[in-house]
Amino acid sequence: MSKHHSALGLANALRPVQPVTLTRPHAAQRAARFFVEKFPGKSLYAVKANPSPALIALLWDSGITHFDVASLTEVRLVRENAPEATLCFMHPVKAEEAIREAYFEHGVRVFSLDTAEELEKIVRATEGATDLTLCVRIRVSSDHSKLSLASKFGADPADMKQLLIETRQVADALGICFHVGSQAMTPSAYTEAMERVRAAIVGSGVTVDVVDVGGGFPSVYPGMEPPAMTAYFDAIQRAYEDLPVSYSSELWCEPGRALCAEYSSLIVRVEKRRGAELYINDGAYGALFDAAHVGWRFPVALLRTEESETKDMPFSFYGPTCDDMDHMAGPFLLPADVQPGDYIEIGMLGAYGCAMRTGFNGFTNGATYDVSDEPMASLYLDETDDQLSSNVVKL
């Protein structure tokens, strides 16, 4: 992997034909340090947001010691790139074979569940192990989040009493976990979920050793500027301190997006222009899945040495495949004189962007390069600056 300073410098030097992924190790390191130093508990990195081996190693080096994995492939991946990490298998529906291999071959001791059947499966697969930390996932609202995670997983609050009592009998340490949905736009998402946790603890009378508030911590995108991350941490800490949990209990979180959104961006080339539509060389089947399928907006910048003198106007993008659905509505604001041959940087694609690329229709990505310039926006720049929003640049 060669080193370049900036997106513009790289586009000028290489004139790449394929889309190029840019990685910014310093940005991921800054996010990790922020969580390690300021979250009032332990931070598990949710690997699915971006499973890049380099990122996993870098987060480990930056103090992230625990990883939230959901498949055996993720278990093996983290074992290879951060061998001493603690792995937490937080998918509530696992194959019995996967639990067995995770427990016996990879040293996994933390599992989540949301039914009595899954609990039985874990007991069978681990042959009645007595050293398990078992986290019961409770269903909470996704009302404050941009992407819901409320339908698929999580025990109904009414079933929590029975499930907590049964799990307590098997677990060495008992946890309760939840996920408020991805890109939670207000800290109340967590305080409301903590109320359900409180009710479940009070209702069952069990001793709880771990409260895991899951992921959902936001990043910053056009039209989605969340409050400061510390406002989330403060709200979670206050709610946690109010819970009737054991004296030695632990608070955990599972950030995916918030740790890696700033890590990657993409350089694409404009191959054709039709009015306000730009045909670019990456799209829905590449790193722009969310831009196409959930209408997510990402920041963009035209990479030209001489800045355009025309005003910005809204564009939509077509990706390179022959599929009509390979379309990103945006709007993406770019100078009105954009033309074929121009390069565009699309920012904030480190989470659920680069991770979701396919090779459909023969379009794959080109090279990956480390750069040292700043990401297009950051939630982790100097917080003492009164004008935090002034750090959230170029959106």
Ligand SMILES: *Cc1c(COP(=O)(O)O)cnc(C)c1O
């Ligand atoms: C996806 C996921 C996460 C990460 O969510 P973000 O919104 O990216 O922070 C954390 N925990 C679990 C169980 C998940 O499925």
